[in-house]
Amino acid sequence: MEGCTRKSISGTEKRIMEKSKDYTPPRLAEKFLSWYCKPELLEDLQGDLYEYFQRNVKTRGVVRAKLIYIIDVIKFIRLYTLRKPEFVNTLINWIMLSSYVKTSGRNMLRNKLFSAINIAGLSVSLLVGMLLIGLLSDIRSYDQFHEKKDRIYRVISNYEYLDKPNDDWFASSSPKAGQLIKETVPGVEDAALMYSWANNDVKAEDKIIPLEGHWANESFFQIFQFPLLQGNPATALKEPYSLVLTSDAALKVFGTTDVLNRPITMGDKEYIITGVAHNVPEFSHLKFEMLVSLSTRTGEPGYEKHELAWDNIWQGYAYLLLAPETNLTDLQHNLDNLCTEQDKTVKNTKIKLKLQPLQDVVLGVEMSNEIGKTMDSKNVWVAGILTLIVLVSACFNYTNLSIARALKRTREIGVRKSIGATKQHVFNQFIIESVMISIAALVIAAGLFVVIKPYFLAIDSSVESMIKLRLSPLLVLCFVGLALCTGIVAGFLPALFFTRVQVAKVLRGGSDLKLFKNLNLRKVLIVSQFTVSLAFIASTVIAFRQYNHFVSFDLGFSTDNxxxxxxxxxxxxxxxxxxxxxxxxxxxxxxxxxxxxxxxxxxxxxxxxxxxxxxxxxxxxxxxxxxxxxxxxxxxxxxxxxxxxxxxxxxxxxxxxxxxxxxxxxxxxxxxxxxxxxxxxxxxxxxxxxxxxxxxxxxxxxxxxxxxxxxxxxxxxxxxxxxxxxxxxxxxxxxxxxxxxxxxxxxxxxxxxxxDNFRDLLAMLKVIGFIALLAISIASLGLLGMVVFTTETRLKEISIRKVMGANALQLIYLLSKNFLVLLLVATAIALPATYYFFTEKFLVTLKNHLPVTIMDLLTGALAMLALALIMISTQTLKAARKNPAEVLKSE
Amino acid sequence: MKGTNLGEFEELVLLTIAALVNDAYSVAICDELEKNTGRAAKLGVVHAVLNRLEEKGLVKSKLGEATNTRGGKRKRYYAVTSAGKAALLKAKEVRDNLWSMIPGMALKNI
Incomplete structure (x- = not known):
């Protein structure tokens, strides 16, 4: 339609047109059109688009014609073309719901092994998903209690010495930068300036108690939501030698929270308590037991020269409260100008400043000099990808086993279809079945979640101090949502498969059913599962060896006892x-x-x-x-x-x-x-x-x-x-x-x-080990299911072969050959990939590491292969041992 | 419904349908419009207008024979109804009236 002109069709063109009839419009777009379009308009639209498509093939080539077709299909989504939801269909779906649940339930009970495999696989993968969701929800709830959180930004700095540009950012900034920004930069309403590490022993009433805290200026309580039990938030941190305690700290020192205006000694100076704050919420990246007024520092000798130096970016922190609707680009421009101006006051050093939203402080790019605990978003991404892999692997199992077992269900579908079930109904039925399985898995996963929570938190001390994984209604809702999504994803392919069942063929009892058309799909699924599992095992072995190597490293001196x-x-x-x-x-x-x-x-x-x-x-x-x-x-x-x-x-x-x-x-x-x-x-x-x-x-x-x-x-x-x-x-x-x-x-x-020095490596080892264990279990369960199924369906063949004189070994070879090939393919993909990743990416930056050996890679793979072999051979042996007379007489 | 008042494009489409007589289906209408107005007539727009005209009762449609050029899909042929004819005539009348009111010299000097 794009600028098509009507031409008289000459003879040659006609021939081309006939030839171009071989080209068909993109099928997916066609399907999409017939899905959304009103049935009474559909034929007309399809015809029109087809006509234009053929013209475009002629004038602009196949690729562009297809593209235009797709665009046109999307352009035709208009109010008048949209199909109205059919009330009757919805009603039928509701009525049939109980039937679906009933048949699915029976089916699950009848195939206990398959159901168990699916539920087990899904529940462990859901568990991983739940842990990730819990972790994300905890991290996202950091610093949410600040009323003005959307307008709070932190100033972060980049330090460049002797013209060596780098991309390392520090969470801190020089006190001078904070002060100048507060005084001169437009758009900045207020700034909480801080100086870290005020930890000290405080003395009061003959008690000496070590307290942790920071220095902060009077804006601190204006910008952040740390309400005071006592004292005036506007002035509490104004005067020099003022000190604010949290109520817990006050209880620790004085035994009461009623301590306003009492003296307290720190070092050899006396301070006055000007406020008592509520305890710091646990989901706050700023943690303190006391705050000391920043003005205390300004009075000290050497402050102007050293602390207020432009390049002293190591201990100061500035949190800005921006005016509503401040233009961040303008502000950044002002900051850049400020930096150029101030760089003149220092030698050989260039400082760059940038604003970081408060929301990104806890889950963001890793920075040096953090004032509180943070989590590198890279790690969270990695965890997310690992979780996805495990979840998808479990879904593969379901898909594989369901399609493999399809033979037993096709008759049921045939009957359903012949008495009026539409494709939609069949699709719904199988989605409901998979969702039921995943809900059952969710129940088990919830139990596992409670059991595994403490172990998960103990992976790393920083995880333990940051994450609580407490259940909340919202979290539970997320878990249920996760289970539903997983169920739908797992059931999607089998459901699609069953909707394609052709009634006539099935009911005729045809043996020429093309059920194994999807054989390639299943092979791909199995190979990808094992590739991932093998890669995980190899990574675990390598990481374990590296960790051991570094922990017992010969440092050149003895550390025994x-x-x-x-x-x-x-x-x-x-x-x-x-x-x-x-x-x-x-x-x-x-x-x-x-x-x-x-x-x-x-x-x-x-x-x-x-x-x-x-x-x-x-x-x-x-x-x-x-x-x-x-x-x-x-x-x-x-x-x-x-x-x-x-x-x-x-x-x-x-x-x-x-x-x-x-x-x-x-x-x-x-x-x-x-x-x-x-x-x-x-x-x-x-x-x-x-x-x-x-x-x-x-x-x-x-x-x-x-x-x-x-x-x-x-x-x-x-x-x-x-x-x-x-x-x-x-x-x-x-x-x-x-x-x-x-x-x-x-x-x-x-x-x-x-x-402890190699804690990060250990944490990685634990996580990958855990995931590897799960991935292996899921893949093995899937393999077991497939083996059981194949041997069951080929029982007759096996019996006949036996009668003809095949021995057990030959039968095992016959049955396990295909699976072994798949495993070998998986090994051939996984091991080189892992080797490449470790030698070229991960270990490059690690000095003195152990070289990755063939044995590192092979141990895991051999163990995995042995496990698979045992599974395959026990199952096939069972089938091979059966008395052929009993199998064959039931015919 | 906005009554029987015709928009400019609606009027053009309606006239095209009348002009094409027995061959008035969406693609042909598009081509004809393009030929006569020189403007690119988008299929989606024409479709929407045809749909609206049919809702207003100004045209009626019936499905024709299946043809190979359309991938086995039938054409929907449109024809102007008497209400459509009335609307066209009314529009023409309004225009003619206005034209006749313009004195001969008035347009010449522009």
Whole structure:
């Protein structure tokens, strides 16, 4: 119709037209037309469109003609062409509902094995879906209680040093940026400026209690919905040395919430309590027990110079309240201008600012310096995809088994159709059947949900602290919706299949039924199920091996039987003295940082050339540290127990420090006695040790300088020799309690710390392992069903073959051949894909990883194949063993 | 219903139906309209108008024979009813009246 002109049809054109009759309009569009169009208009429209289609084929080519046809079909959706819902049909559907439920119920009971397989598969996959929905609903409910949530934005910053552009964003921003935006940028109504980490011990009424919190300005309570029990929200955080407690914190410190205007000591300063807030809701990304007025900081010396520096973006936070209908593009433009202006005040650094809606804070792109717990949206996407895979796999089972069993149902459909059931009715019947199955699965899944919830939350400590998975009516509704959708998806193909059953053929008892026309579809479904399962198993094995490799990684020193005790501001020497009385403790060392778990103390070092200053990592240790951790001395000596010299201190360095600064020659002894400058202080090298992993096992070996110093240690490293760990731990604790009644003891096994270091890998391992288990179970159940079905239908064939002299082995080969081919195809797809993913994508960024071996890939696949083989052979063996006389006599 | 008043396009379609006599079905009407007005007549629009005219009782339709050019679908032939004829005549009359009221010179000078 698009600009078609009427032409007289000449002879040649006529021939072309006849030829072009071979082309038919797109079938789907045709079907769609006849679905929505009123029956009385349909023929006319179809004819018209066909005519135009043929013309377009001639003038514009087949592809465009088809496209135009599709567009026209869509354009014809008008009020007058739409089919009105037929009341009678709807009524019949309702009346027939009970019949459908009844027949479906009977059918389910008759085929207990198939129903069980379907329900089991669907219920585990629904369980995964439920967990995901619960997780999403919890995450989406973060920060929803703020009344002005739609207008609150956080300022996030990007830090570019020495013209090295990057795409790493920080959740924090410099206090100066917050202040300038609040004062100068139009469209910003108000800004809550914060400074993180106000955690401190507070003293009141002879009690010392550690509290966690932040600094915040007076706008905080104006912008956020943290209602005050006492105090004026507008002024509570205005004056310097004001402090707001939550009611729980007030109870902890004072035993009452009626504490307005009471004094409280923090550090050596006295603060006044100007407000008591309700406890922070659990679904808030901002968490605090107390808030201290930001103006307290402004008065401190050095504030202007250091904290208000434009490039001090590390601890400040700015939450903006925008005026309604503010243009975000204009605002961003203003922010960019501000940045260009302010970049002039700092050297070599460019800061970029951007606004992040409050809604995106918890579930968004992962950023450094988060003020609260967040979840990377990437992880949620991955979880979503895994869930979908499991759900689809279970649906495949249903589809496969239903179509395979179709032979037994076709007669019923034939009868139904011959007494007046339309395609629609048959379709509805089978959808209802699958929905019934999925509702049954939902009931089981709900039970599983309750059982598995605590295990799921324990996957990772960050999950546990963020997610509650509490049931709510809305959540239950979502679950039911999920089950309904799953049921419809699972039943769609079988239902479509049954609507195509041709009455005449079925009722004639024809054996030429083309039931296995869909054989290819079923093969594809089985192969895809097993491909996914095999990929999951291989991933689990690889991840497990990598995790083990990193946890037991040779860091270059020994961590056996060592407990690291955080000193938490106490006197380390006193603690050491008290602890050395315990007989279980073999040795005590002091250090400022625990090596190998991803913490770094950075500094700069210079040797003879004053211009060559280089970054090194350092640790402050005592004489016991090196022997306890079995570091290998290459040259020189260990520190002595004598007090270190205060003028020129002593250091022990790793070999790569010598190499970098070219200290001494190949003989390491030559470096002993050299003087180096570390953090602008002079030290003498007294020893050289082998390189070791200071940071994490998946990083390079750092250049490390070990300093012998009087500086207070942050950790006591305890070498323990005991068989009764529990008793030892409680002894440790009682010693600790005596010295520090305020803070709970923080003592951790070194091995545990190393494990925690790779927590993310472990969490991934657990999730993929769990999903792999489910995927395998579902795929195996499906396979079992298919095998049972095939052997059942071929029982007669088997019996005849047996009579003719086939033995059991031949029969097993005959029956399992097809399945084995499918499994092999799945293996051939899954293993290379997994290998590619791990070697090219995932492990590339992971240093020191184990190479992926063929065995990694094959172990899972072999186990899977063995499982499948056992299933197939037991079933076929059962059939092969049957007495052929009994099978054949029933004919 | 808006009564028997004809819109401009409705009038054109109705006239085309009358002009095509025994061959007035949707595609032919479209082609004829295009030929005479020079405007692209969209099938969807023409269909909607035909539908409306039939609802107003200005045309009546019957299904013809199945043909191969239409993929075995029958054509729906339209014919002008007496109400349609009256509406056309009325429209013409209104126009003629207005034309006759214009003095001979009036249009010449524009």
């Amino acid at each position: 060592i407990i690291n005790l955080k000193v938490q501001g106490n006197k380390p020497d006193l603690l050491q003295q008290e602890l050395s009385a315990l007989p279980e403790i073999e040795m005590i060392a002091q250090s400022s940082v625990v090596a190998g778990i991803g913490y770094y103390y950075g500094g700069s070092m210079k040797y003879k050339n004053p211009l060559d200053s280089s970054n090194i990592n350092h640790n402050t240790i005592d004489a016991n540290y090196l022997p306890m951790h079995r570091h290998q001395l290459v040259a020189g000596r260990n520190f002595t127990t004598a007090k270190p010299n205060t003028d020129i201190g002593e250091v022990i360095v790793t070999e790569n420090v010598l190499d970098h600064f070219k200290i001494g020659d190949a003989n390491r002894e030559s470096a002993i006695g050299e003087i180096v400058k570390v953090n602008r202080k002079e030290y003498e090298i007294v020893g050289v040790i082998k390189d070791y992993y200071y940071g994490r096992a998946d990083n390079d070996k750092n250049k490390v300088v070990l300093i012998h110093s009087e500086e207070k240690a942050s950790y006591l490293n305890l070498k323990i020799n005991t068989t009764n760990w529990l008793a030892t731990m409680s002894k440790l604790e009682s010693v600790w309690k005596k010295l520090d009644p305020v803070h709970p003891i923080a003592a951790t096994f070194y091995s545990k710390q190393l494990e």
